[in-house]
Amino acid sequence: MSTALLLKGVRVIELCWVWSGPLVGQLLADLGAEVIKVEWYKRFDLYRTRGVERLTGKVPERIRREMSQSFHGLNRNKTGVTLDLKDPVHRDALIDLARKSDLVIENFTYGTIDRLGAGYDALSAANPAIVLLSLAGFGSTSRLADMRAYGLALSSLSGVEAKVVDPRTGGFLGSPTFVASDPNAACYGLIAAIAGVLEARRTGRGSHIEVSQLEAAAHVSDDDDKDIAAIGESLGSGGELPAGSSRVVPTGDAQHLCVALSAGTSDADFERVRASATTLPADLAIAAFEGIGAKAIRVIEQPLEFGAGSALSGTLIPTVHPMTGAENIVAAPWWVDGSRAPLRKTAPTLGEGNAYVLGTLLGWKPEQYESLEAQAMKSSDAGRP
CATH class of the missing domain: 3.40.50.10540 (Crotonobetainyl-coa:carnitine coa-transferase; domain 1)
Incomplete structure (x- = not known):
């Protein structure tokens, strides 16, 4: 057994x-x-x-x-x-x-x-x-x-x-x-x-x-963002949390990307690439996000999971x-x-x-x-x- x-x-x-x-x-x-x-x-x-x-x-x-x-x-x-x-x-x-x-x-x-x-x-x-x-x-x-x-x-x-x-x-x-x-x-x-x-x-x-x-x-x-921020401040990392660290963005070939933003990614850079991503195929959009220090991956539908490993x-x-x-x-x-x-x-x-x-x-x-x-x-x- x-x-x-x-x-x-x-x-x-x-x-x-x-x-x-x-x-x-x-x-x-x-x-x-x-x-x-x-x-x-x-x-x-x-x-x-x-x-x-x-x-x-x-x-x-x-x-x-x-x-x-x-x-x-x-x-x-x-x-x-x-x-x-x-x-x-x-x-x-x-x-x-x-x-x-x-x-x-x-x-x-x-x-x-x-x-x-x-x-x-x-x-x-x-x-x-x-x-x-x-x-x-x-x-x-x-x-x-x-x-x-x-x-x-x-x-x-x-x-x-x-x-x-x-x-x-x-x-x-x-x-x-x-x-x-x-x-x-x-x-x-x-x-x-x-x-x-x-x-x-x-x-x-x-x-x-x-x-x-x-x-x-x-x-x-039970955990609240304010509690987490207070812990961060006590550890010397500051008390401010980003408004959000990830986004879902549509691409020009009818796909969607989940984009994780790094701490150094500015809102202006994200908005610029997001706007262009809506006209680009997914592969090029992923490369564009990586160019500003973000990470992007395709959002897949359930039937496609069989090919995702x-x-x-x-x-x-x-x-x-x-x-x-x-x-x-x-x-x-x-x-x-x-x-x-x-x-x-x-x-x-x-x-x-x-x-x-x-x-x-x-x-x-x-x-x-x-x-x-x-x-x-x-x-x-x-x-x-």
Whole structure:
């Protein structure tokens, strides 16, 4: 087995959907942990249909819910099981699985997992060494604790988006097109989860770790230009910061350049070259910017990344998904003893691992787990907690 699988032997139950929680699961799985993702046929991860919303009604739903490349990347190396956590039998199965596991991660709204009967008290009664990581939007102590939240709301309330300003005027430019709070919260959660498992292995005692995604986002938005300027002044480098050190400039051949300005580049020189760059091909525009001490590089579209060296460095991993065929997913950004985290399996199709999890691990008979999807389709309950 590859030495890159540092968490081999750790079993994780993932009760998460969308991005923040599943990203914790992805990183743990990439590090070698066995991650079992729990979904239900009428309450599956919303990311299963990310990017394929317009195919609703055009392809069978059983196929559409397996087509999202976003889901495939975020859930590679995981095993999937289907359990309806509102069903007492299925909830008991989850508790039984926790007896054989090290870590449970969930990103429900605060209080949901307790209402389902699978909170920390129930889990630790079954397994005193279990660690529960709760990635709630606001955390249990917030006055907004009961509010459902997605990343855009959290990054707005945390102050992250207030940093998206015009460097010349200081005016707010608007919301970014990406959600900063989800991957940020996942990194904080990952560190805490691994620490919790290490402590449980050492002492035999588990813990309930809560991460407020709002506070995690606020933590990284705390630095202010004035604070940084004050540090610079105390170090003797002066207290003035440039209005902005980079620009995006169009060229005459319909390309764009990202231009990084050196401390000695004057505004007049930049404006002169910027004006001429709009009439020049990209190669000549790059040379012109370098002539005034700046650095410029092409801004490339995603399809062009394949020719930009990323595939050669192993950033993209070729895989074959059983529903969508050949595709590339982005590798984990680390090497262990010179080895990338290996791709051991593709993202699970819904219910794919029922025979292993329910049959092999929990001892269910085939007739019990093979009929789960048919039972779900007969039920009128949407299954959302």
